[in-house]
Amino acid sequence: MVLLESKADKRLGRQTVAFANPPVLAAAAAVAGPMEGEGPLGRLFDEVVPDRLVGQKTWEQAEVKLLEKAIHRALGKAGLKPTDLDWIVSGDLLNQLGASSFAGRTLDRPFFGVFGACAAWAESLTLAAMMIDGGFAHRVGVAASSHHEAAERQFRYPIEMGYQRPPTATWTVTGAGAAVLVDPRAVGDGAWPRITHATPGRLVDMGIKDPFDLGSAMAPAAADTIEAHLRDTGRGPGDYDLIITGDLGQAGRAIAVELLMQVGYNAEPVLDDCGLMIYDRKRQDVHCGGSGCACSATVFAARFFGDLRAGRMRRMLLVSTGAMFSPTTFQQGESIPGIAYAVAVESQSAAREEDR
């Protein structure tokens, strides 16, 4: 095939998208489980459910409920109804996207299920932003969820199993985050924050095989995507108030910082991890930190969305990280590829500065 010269004019560098009409995050909401509610962000969640079954019969149904709640809350905050959404883009960790698909069943809107493991949140935001900037939609609902018990029994051991978790283990967040993205031309200049750039990541596999050490498996992918984003945009880590990874945990974050240092970016002062913020690691027995799709989704929706909207934060790079494995792949001896999606979100104050 002869490749003709063509130009994707919203593309920047090798793998970044710069949106021509940066989609507006009209609202975001986070619903969390009881343990997350007792963590440092407890007060910021829109709702903390009192029990981990959320009044349902199974952990999986509970996760569906969390996802529905988060989407309805985000819609409510945006003053919209489900029927106002053009599409819904949602992801989770369960087999065949068990939570998203079943939540989509009750929402009754055209639906895209996204599997990116724990990177589903930023991946969904990326796709939704492309849909809006591409002119395919006015309003898109984005959501991601995870549930500790549902994930444990699928990926590791049954809940009441009396084994010891190694210190590299992370704790899957029970909760769901949702956001409503809208076309900026429909809401006017005053509506912020906006998604200005997105950098989809490559699958990076460094040969890690331990399903209890996903931070190490994902850190190279996070560093790879952050490096690509900075290279493509010509920015440095200092151009962001915060670069926040999804669920690398303590060790994974340190590895990512060192990998970035090797390629000439000092991200140490600005790089933090959602998994390190959602629990009180001294008091709550979570080892390396939180993980799961809901980790970056709830921390972003509960904490950073508010900071960006109020202008307390100018610009951040959200980097959700995923470990692409299943019980089948690791039992067959495959290593665990990691992936990371980066989304740059700006507040109005950042935009004003650029105008000057």
Next chain:
Amino acid sequence: MELAVAFIGAFIVGGLLCVAAQLVVDVGRLPPPTVMVLSVSLGAVASGLGLYDPLVKVGGAGATVPLPGFGHVLVQGIIADVSRHGLVGLLGGGLEAAAMGVTAAVLFGYLAALFFNPKV
């Protein structure tokens, strides 16, 4: 006095077997289910070599309650049956000796799962 010695023996023998298993998990980096399987098999081999009986004499329940003790029971059952009935004992002796444990595991395991749910 004799009773105190029995308890201390059980504590020490049982404790040390668990320490060995813990070290295989932490240093050898094997997952706990693998270590369970290895323990039973090693217990069976040790029993066949005549090494496990002295442990039971010192440790009592400390040697029989941890999983290597399960391997020991299986092997002793097989050896007794083989001595009595010859080759056919290979097939019956093990589970005969372990029948109570296996049946209890299925029965109590099933009942517990019937009455309880994972805590919420």
Next chain:
Amino acid sequence: MKATMQQEQEFKKLQRKHLPSRPVLRNALLAFLVGGAISAVGEGVRQFFLARGIGPEAAAGPTAAVMIFLGALLTGLGVYDEIGRVGGMGAFLPITGFANSIVAPAMDFKREGWILGMGAKMFTIAGPVVVYGLLTSFAVGLVYYILYIPR
């Protein structure tokens, strides 16, 4: 991208610098204490049967049965996973841990039905233990037969 062998090795070196170390000594001590305590409880049960005139050989069976009952009960009550979190293999290696490994998946997979859920999944870990235990003891018995049984 899939890393080359050399890249993997380099990454492992870097990774090792940052990974939290396993508290090997602390875990070993806790395994000793918890495993020892469970064994001592087992000894109490055994002494109970011995005191009722059951011989040491015959006491092993009922002792195991009582310990399995206790392990199953504590798992049902949601206590055993906490003991396991502290004691590690000290809680998992005793036969109470074997009972835990049966009840935990059985409870969890009850929701997938009685046959392929609870009935099948209750042996996810106990099953291999029985399988390999029986195979090894069969092999040991065979060797014993060849070496010691006169024909």
